[in-house]
Amino acid sequence: MSNRTGTLKPFCRPLPNTMAVPKSSDKNLSLTHGQQYGSNPALSQLSGRLQLSNSNGNLSPDSVTPVSQEFTESDALLPRKLSGSRPKDAEGSGGHEESMCSLLRQILLPFLLAGLGTVSAGILLEIVQGWDVFQEFTELFILVPAVLGMKGNLEMTLAARLSTAVNAGRMDSTREKWMLIVGNLALKQLQATVLGLLASLVVTLLDWIAEGRMPLNHLVLLCSTSLCAAFMASLLQGIVMVGVIIGSKRMGINPDNIATLMAACFGDLFTLALLVCFSQWCYSLMELYPYVLYLVDLLHICLIPVWMRVASKHPESHILLRSGWEPIITAMVISSVGRLILDKTVSDENLVGIVVYAPVINGVGGNLVSIQASRISTHLHLNYSPREIPDSHKSCFNLCHTFVGTGSNQRSARVLLLLVLPGQLIFLHIIHLMKGGLTLPSPLFIVFFLSISLIQVFSLLCIADWMVHCLWQRSKDPDSYSIPYLTALGDLLGTALLSLSFLLLWCIGDPGGV
Incomplete structure (x- = not known):
């Protein structure tokens, strides 16, 4: 009889060829083309999946659970620490080291395009504000920023989740890739429908409180407009974002550097155009065929169970069906405070010029911080288990640590901060040209504007470094939680600082940016 001592003898038999398990000697797994930031997650799970059939250490092929099946059905619920050696520094990428020049080349063009999209959206709104529908249904001016902010959060969180999935190697399998894509798109359609309906109801309530009345036809038009614009923009932009993510992977570009910027580039202008x-x-159907609007609202509401059913097919999107509402709804509330500050400032005719510059400072701040949040989140997904954070973030938070160091996150923070001044100067010049070149911001206003932009982005980058690690420590996915909070805080901080600057310039008699 064999000697049973309670410990298993190491087995020496080679693994059967039929088992889909990587060899234990393959410490450095080869990467597919364009995948430079992650490694195969199956190796780190190998030890827990091999079951010995008897006490002699013999391995039975029937006793081994298929790696791909178990990974896609259970391990995708929470982010995982991947196999391979951990980076030497606490903030290293754990893979391909990107230089500051490489980061700048990848970020610069999408950053400029996103800024142009924001400026163009402001110009478009200025053009259509004289249309009959905007004159008769003035509630649309309140609905526009609510829908734009909501859509921006949905697009950026989708971009961050898919970027992390690409870097973690979870989109290498065709079946897993399309399950992930379809589940996330269905989830986004559900969120866009619900939040579009919620935004129209909130606008109706605010207008009823202010005016003391709300005609039924106003409510129906707001709901139909919000639902149709949110639904169509979410569908088309979601497809575009999937193409951007897959294309960046094939080209060997880190999607964390460009995906959220491309979402912002397409987001504001495209959503506003659909809303208009x-x-x-x-408005054209309101008089002759009002029942069509009721049917449109009913159709979108009936599609909600369909999106829930499709989204629940994938484990990750199934979890977000329950937990993904808190950040985007909270972000809407925080952004509302910023819009309240802007409304109070605009009510003073001496400070009316702030309307032109508020979307620019808020858009730039939100776009830059979303890149950093997405990169830090991917770094944590690739190198740490849930609730596990780098040693540098276990003690009191240090502001200097966000920018000082040799890690990839510190390099990206420095690059993003360096983009603020030249980027804002370009956007100020574009605004000057689009206004016909008749007015020129005063030098003092330019100094104020650039200063508050630096303060805003510096603060947001520090908050992002702290918030993403705190969310990870609490087992919350930063890709879904951090970006809505950060963009909403960016709107609030940017609007407050810009209002303060206009007020100071008015007090000293400077013409400012008007």
């Missing part, structure tokens, strides 16, 4: 078109369409 659907509002005019609903």
Whole structure:
């Protein structure tokens, strides 16, 4: 009889060829083309999946659970620490080291395009504000920023989640890739429908409180416009974002550097254009065929169970069906405070010029901080288990640690901060040209504007470094939680600082940016 001592003898038999398990000697797994930031997660799970069939250490092929099946059905619920050696420094990327020049090349063009999209959205709103539908249904001016902010959060969180999935190697399998894509797109359609309906109801309530009345046809038009614009923009932009993510992977570009910026580039202008078109369409049907608007609202509401069913097919999106509402709804509340500050400032005719510059400072701050949040989140997914954070973040938070160091996150923070001044100067010049070149911001206003932009982005980058690690320590996925909070805080901080600057310039008699 064999000697049973309670410990298993190491087995020496080679693994059968039929088992889909990587060899234990493959310490450095080869990476597919374009995947420079992650490694195969199956190796780190190998020890827990091999079951010995008897006490002699013999391995039975029937006793081994298929790696791909168990990984896709259970391990995708929470982020995982991947196999391979951990980076030497606490903030290293754990893979391909990106230089500051490489980061700048990847970020610069999408950053400029995103800024142009924000400026163009402001110009478009200025053009259509004289249309009959905007004159008769003035509630649309309150609905526009609510829908734009909501859509921006949905697009950026989708971009961050898919970027992390690409870097973690979870989109190498065709089946897993399309399950992940379809689940996230269905989740985004559900969120866009619910939040579009919620935004229209909130706007209706605010207008009822202010005016003391709300005609039924106003409510129907707001709901139809919001639902149609949010639904169509979410669908088309979601497809575009999937193409951007897959294309960046094939080209060997880190999607964390460009995905959120491309979402912002397409987001504001495209969503506003759809909102304007659907509002005019609903306005044209209001008198002759009002029942069509009721049918449109009913159709979108009936599609909600369909999106829930599809989204629940994938474990990750199934979890977000329950936990993904808190950050985007909270972000809407925080952004509302910023809009309240802006409304109070605009009510003073001496400070009306702030309307032109508020979208620029808020857009730039939100775009830059979303890149950093996405990169830190990917770093944690690739190198640490849930609730496990780097040693540098276990003690009191140090502001200097966000920018000082040799890690990839510190390098990206420095690059993003360096982009603020030249980027804002370019956008100020574009605003000057789009206004016909008739007015020129005063030198003192330019100094104030650049200073508050630096303060805003510096503060947001520090908050992002702290917030993402805190969310990870509490087993919350930063890709879904951090970006809505950070963009909402960026709107609040940027609007407050810009209002203060205009007030100071008015007090000293400077013409400012008007």
